[in-house]
Amino acid sequence: MLAAAILVAVFAMLPLAFVAMAAIQAGFPLIAKLVFRPRVAELLYNTLLLIALTVPLCVLHGVTMAWLTERSDLPGRRWWSLLVVAPLAIPAFVHSYAWVSLAPSLHGLFPAVLVSVIAYSPFIYLPAAAALRRLDPVLEDVAESLGDRPATVFLRVVLPQLRVAIWGGSLLVALHLLAEYGLFALIRFDTFTTAIFDQFQSSFSGPAANMLAGVLALACLALLTLEATTRGSARYARIGAGSPRPPRQYRLGAPATLFALACCAAFTALSLGVPLATLGQWLAAGGLAVWRSDELLLCLGQTMLLGTAGALLTTAAAIPIAWISVRAPSRLQRMLEGSNYVASALPGIVVALALVSVTIKFAQPLYQTVFTVLLAYVLMFLPRALVSLRAGLAQAPVELENIARSLGRSPLQALCGVTLRFAAPGAAASVALVFLAIVNELTATLLLSPSGTATLATAFWSKTSEIDYAAAAPYALMMILLSLPLTGLLYHQSKRVAGR
Incomplete structure (x- = not known):
């Protein structure tokens, strides 16, 4: 697990390494000319x-x-x-x-x-x-x-x-x-x-x-x-549950x-009324002509495929780091986990440029392939999977895993058969959150996707670039319909964490 976590952390630092190497190769005179x-x-x-x-x-x-x-x-x-x-x-x-x-x-x-x-x-x-x-x-x-x-x-x-x-x-x-x-x-x-x-x-x-x-x-x-x-370094935690009664509700007055x-x-009205009214207006103006079922279904299918594969791959990549953060916390574990957060904070366009440069120079057969797009999703959305997965693994007692190993199970079999079953709700939340992010991702998909690949987001962007707002409306509506249940999951998860 530690070796796998180190491998994932090293891969996550790829965008930062790309930025550093680009600066070294350019040299200070060119950097000064382009930056200043x-x-x-x-x-x-x-x-x-x-x-x-x-x-x-x-x-x-x-x-x-x-x-x-x-x-x-x-x-x-x-x-x-x-x-x-x-x-x-x-x-x-x-x-x-x-x-x-x-x-x-x-x-x-x-x-x-x-x-x-x-x-x-x-x-x-x-x-x-x-x-x-x-x-x-x-x-x-x-x-x-x-x-x-x-x-x-x-x-x-x-x-x-x-x-x-x-x-x-x-x-x-x-x-x-x-x-x-x-x-x-x-x-x-x-x-x-x-x-x-x-x-x-x-x-x-x-x-x-x-x-x-x-x-x-x-x-x-x-x-x-x-x-x-x-x-700041102030302490916000408390010992005990605090007051057992609910917080007082303040009266606002008429x-x-x-x-x-x-x-x-x-x-x-500004945040929901304007987008929904505009979508309705463009859909009514376009009529049935904008509902090109073949193109729309193709984009929906590719979005679902990339979203599902990317979410599963990202969650799988998060398992080693989440596991050692729960089972073997240490200074090395904190460093490995922090490297993933720092790398994923970089914009998608920096991640995409890093993968473009690396694949062209060292792995040209992978350039503009679906695999490269999935690697970009892993780099960008790994923390989303890590947070929920770590919470799920924390609820799996280590004693049950040890009992499974004492009965002849290998460490991998004990992990998959016992621990991951307890962590399944957290893993499902990880998959849902990453899937939501991938559905709405635009920049990295535009730069890295192979020819002929069109997600709902990239197809929507293609239509808007042509100022064909009516034709773009169905793609926007499909993205919203895909995102609504996952946004509801995020809302209810935040309420559950808050004790509601």
């Missing part, structure tokens, strides 16, 4: 400004909705919590497609911020709501008994305990902003990812694309370092209730 130029400064400014505006707005919306649905008497709190998470079922580039269809002149920074907040604020809401559910209400009661008003209690007692959830969600949003291509390409807002993709198409992984990929990788590592150093309901309805 006005275009790179403009892209860096656009990207940092996008993150600086989007992340605080996502935090504000996510934390506010978490408090309203978990701690207030807002009418229909359960339904509002579902509606807040529902935008995750709509790919970010479909959100952008809907807004561009609604207002073709919509482009630039502020439309990019608007669509990004709509698409990514659930990443803040889910951990914040889970953390609020698990807080001990006694701490708030003590603060109020000492004279603090409810607003002061929230700022001094509740909000500091949400720090880990907010920091983690903010990091996830920022990494998505660095990696996203389709959303910003449709909005016509230039970021590093859109520039790298354009460079790749024009120069076929030339030095300019590689150097931009290096800058983007450094930006991702800087975000990871910033989150790790600013997260004016605040009406204002909160209006805000919730407005955001739901």
